[in-house]
Amino acid sequence: MTEIFAVERRAAMHAALGDPVRLAMVDDLILGDRSPGELGAVFALSSNLLAHHLKVLEDAGLITRPRSEADRRRSYVQLVPGVLDGLTPTPPTPGTAERVVFVCTHNSARSQLAAALWQRRSPLPAASAGTQPAARVHPRALSAARRHHLRLQAHATAHIADTVRPGDLVVAVCDNAYEHLPARPPLHWSVPDPVPADTDDAFERAYIDLAGRVDRLATALTQPRPLRGHPAP
Incomplete structure (x- = not known):
């Protein structure tokens, strides 16, 4: 039963990542967290479409949305630690730095x-x-x-x-x-x-x-x- 549950969970994650926009959003989140508004701006998404994509990713167990410790009205989207192990997405690169x-x-x-x-x-x-x-x-x-x-x-x-x-x-x-x-x-x-x-x-x-x-x-x-x-x- 445990193995079946694990396979079903992986299948849900792959299904969530099957959409190009959601896959790109997850790639973007590998190196840092973003507010929902920042994600919407980066990917030119309407509020309704953004909410849909975030719900799919959250239901699949890929992201969490904790409240800001500074301004409690804000929230941030972050990947669940270790959730991508074995899925091997391509991380974005922040370029170079000294x-x-x-x-x-x-x-x-x-x-x-x-x-x-x-x-x-x-x-x-x-x-x-x-x-x-x-x-x-x-x-x-x-x-x-x-x-x-x-x-x-x-x-x-x-x-x-x-x-x-x-x-x-x-x-x-x-x-x-x-x-x-x-x-x-x-x-x-x-x-x-x-x-x-x-x-x-x-x-x-x-x-x-x-x-x-x-x-x-x-x-x-x-x-x-x-x-x-x-x-x-």
């Missing part, structure tokens, strides 16, 4: 963990920053980093204005930063903030979410080649 900068509000947890994960996963440089940086990294973020053999410095927080430079790919890893930055970052990861819960489990969930996203982005992102005779700094 560095990846992960941004959240306080630069005390999610952005710090994301940058540390990136440094372990990719040769491309990484940094992290906050829109309102705290004085230090959250103790539970430091504990999570130690559990997973990542290196974080307790007082190494930074402001986005002092960090981002031309050539960087900015990834907002929280809703608040994404919604309040004057220039929207090209990538947004709607990762729940573990700080309000203040438990090791909450920080572990954030770590797992970030690890999967970092892995997908690292696979897709490339570093620009330096001109001959001018090595990269």
